[in-house]
Amino acid sequence: MNISTNMHPQRRSAMVGLGAWNDMIITDYLDQAVSISPDSAALITYRVSEDARTTLSYRELDRIVTRMAAGLASLGVEKADVVSCQLPNWWQMTALHLACVRIGAILNPLMPIFRERELAFMLGHAQSRVLVIPHSFRGFNYAAMVHGMRTELPDLEHVLVIGGDDSANCFEQVLLEQPWEERIDTRALFAERRLGGDDVIQLLYTSGTTGEPKGVLHTSNTLLSNVRPYAERLHLSSDDIIFMASPMAHQTGFLYGLMMPIYLQTTAVLQDIWDPLYAVKVTAAEKPTFTMASTPFLADLIDIAPSHRDALASLRIFVAAGAPIPEALVEKAGSAVNAQIISAWGMTENGAVTMTRPEDDAERAIHSDGLALPFMEVQVIDDHGQLMPSGVEGNLMVRGASLFVGYLKRPELYGVDDHGWFTTGDLARIDAQGYIRITGRTKDVVIRGGENVPVVEIENLLYKHPAISAVALVGCPDQRLGERVCAYVTLHDGHSSLTLEDITAFLLEQRLTKNYLPEYLEVLPALPRTPSGKIQKFKLREQAATIRLGTAKR
Template identity: 50%
Template sequence: MEFDAVLLPPRREHSVARGWWPERTINDALDAALAAWPDKVALTAVSTATGQTTSLTYAALADAAERLALGLLRRGVGRGDVVACQLPNGWPFAVTYLACARIGAVLNPLMHIFRERELSFMLRHGEAKVFLVPKQFRGFDHAAMARALQRELAALRHVIVVGEAATQESFDAVLMAGEPAATDAERAQMQASRARPDDVMQLMYTSGTTGEPKGVMHSANTTFSNIEAYAQRMRLGRDDVILMGSPLAHQTGFMYGLMMPIVLGASAVMLDVWDPATAVGLIQAHGVTFTMASTPFLADLTKAVAASGETVPSLRAFLCAGAPIPGPVVEKARKVLGAKIVSAWGMTENGAVTLTRLDDDDARASTTDGCPLPGVELRVVDAQDRDLPTGETGRLLVRSCSNFGGYLKRAQWNGTDEAGWFDTGDMAWLDATGYVRIAGRSKDVIIRGGENIPVVEIEALLYRHPAIETVAIVAYPDERLGERACAVVVPRPGQSVDLPALTGFLASHKVARQYWPERLEVREALPTTPTGKIQKFKLREMLQTGE
């Protein structure tokens, strides 16, 4: 397949000259780790359904990658072919990615929640030749769905099933295709096909909350430039143990739970279904030093540790991304876990862009979304692309060494000007020290009678209300003012919330009346992505339809 990653060539010379693009691939990282620490545990994967734990050394991981690569090669998969996978966190996912890199194939990770509607579009658009799925995951028959989809997709040659041993298209059968051993011709072909630093190595679809999903293309250079700067900011190295409970099919899990440990020669611990009690046990058993997830994961882990009386002394830092972290969550987590809480902001298109620093005051994590990593520049502009003064909210533009190569077959949507500035679609403001605060997606901004409501700040304040567990503020249409604000609230167990109590709380904190929500919806739960980010577009739909 031909990839139109048109955003990569114009910035190659500059990025290499500045040292931002390291000219390395995951093959180079795995080969280096294998040579230096063959017997070191590379990853430990836990299945919550079976309770099974699988550990692979770097030697075993490299061997499995080579064998799966050969199995794929013998099934006609080669350089530039797309291999899609809908696998949960675990060693088969890791081996699949590494095998693709061995033969120059492109991995297309797909979230396990996707069903026929989303998958039929993504698999067809990406021209996937292979689709790897679990036989079953969380009670759903992925194998049956994948085979039904295969009948409709001309490009999809193979459906490979993990956990099914009876067919030639099972994962085990493909993995064991390394016997007999590779011929000289096959070894030469694999060596020649290996992914290069500027090749598209990952195709990852955005959530598609408005219109069709977009296929984000990344190379080794764009991802490595981000991972190395991120690891340096977090002071991570080969002695660290990294826990990943966020899905590997999301950029958070893929870059920092799968790629980063190999880049560092560190160890990864992968959890397929988030369970805070299990996470506590894994941190203790494996000496986990770092993890990254969204705010609900942090709140869950804090609650589990507090309730159990256990401690997690090895955990040095918990990085939160996906949405601003409420101050009370940071304060409680810092006290209970003892770990530094770091806030970050990023996108599928560029990985993590801004992070707070480990030496920052704890309040930075709840009042900002960090400052740029090396190789990253930020601008906040108005509707005419004019730079705004410090403290004023506008559109956030990013120019970064980790920016993506473009949207597959949709270059007209790349949102990047000739100077390399990418329009993130987020609203934000910068403080005097260069730290950024995300004010929400541009479509999430509420404009009441011409006045912008500072949604993020009001939400952060409401998280301090003793009866509120979770809150999101979204717009609903109003004939006179255009929009008004509605607070959608999940109360704490045993508590209740009404609108007078909510507005009275804001009044006691001297919040301007124009910023008060004028409607309250109480729910048992809010719709979220698999990584825990609240889906405000669904809340807006609920308000409009009266559901």
């Protein structure tokens, strides 16, 4: 597939001049690690449901990557082809990305929670040639789901199933048990397929205001120019061990659980299902020093930490993002764990953009979302493009090295002005020291547990319900998840009632992901509107802020 980007020549020259882009790719760092410490652990993975631990050294990982890359090429994967995967935090995802980079393919990670509706769009839009899935995970049969979708996906030539029982589609039999590297001159293949720093290596879908997912395109330069200053700000080195339980199909897990450990030439410890007690067990065994996750993960860990302080003693840094950190949580963390709590803000389009520093006092993590990382800039403007004074809320703009290079097949949505500023859709203020605080969102999404909920898509589905005349979804605050989805509706004449169970069943029939289901429903005689008829969601958000979800009619 021909991938076009919005890369501007002046941007490249500016970023190279700053030293932000060095044209290295992740396999260069893999090569360095194999050369310097081949027998050091690259990956230690835990499958929670099976209580299974797997370890791969850098030498073993490199051997597997070489075989997989040659195998993918033998299956017909060409340079710039899209290889999708819907995988938990298993070693196969790290190996698959490295294998794709070796042969110039683009990895498209997909969240394991996605079902037919989301997958059909994303795989079709990406024109994915290969899809790698588990046979089953958390009791769900992915192989059966994808089998039922094949007729909708004419470009999808290969579905490789980890743990599959069909030899023709079994990931292990097709890619790992065949000596592909003996049948192909891999040195010549990899040299021919060598990527430049500005070639696209990642396609990651994010939900936006349009209700249709957008395919974010990143290069080695944009991603690694985020990883390097991120690690430097936190003073991370090869002596650190990285623990990642956040999904690697999210930018957080991908950048800091997949790429950063290889850049640092250190060990990544991966956990595939979030379970705080299991995380304590893993931490006690592997002694990680760093982790990053959304605020609910931190809340869960802090709740049980007082009984496991010694087991968690190795953690030095916990970066929390995805929602503001409640003050009480930081105070509780101070007495429960040794780790310093760092606050961060970012987007799929950028990775982490702002972050507090280990040198900052705890108040900074509570009351701000940090300073811009090196090679990144932020500014707050009004609706007319004028800079806002210190401490005054406005529209948050971002520019710099880790800014993505476009949306797949939708260049018109890029949203970057002639000076390189990207409109984030967030509202924020900046203090005199340059620390930002996210204060709201102009874009219409709800962030539940760090996951963007595609509000418009769900509203469009609910408009199909025979009883619903009008609908508006907003987020109501939740201390653990950040927000939960609340639905406000009006009914057509002739319909006197509607329950949460009714809309839940309806949305499941529409094959909506369960994590996106509303958790509160209120039927109103009318939705608040402007004189022009636009629904005033800010009034509904004010109303939702008073909801206690124990009253939800599940």
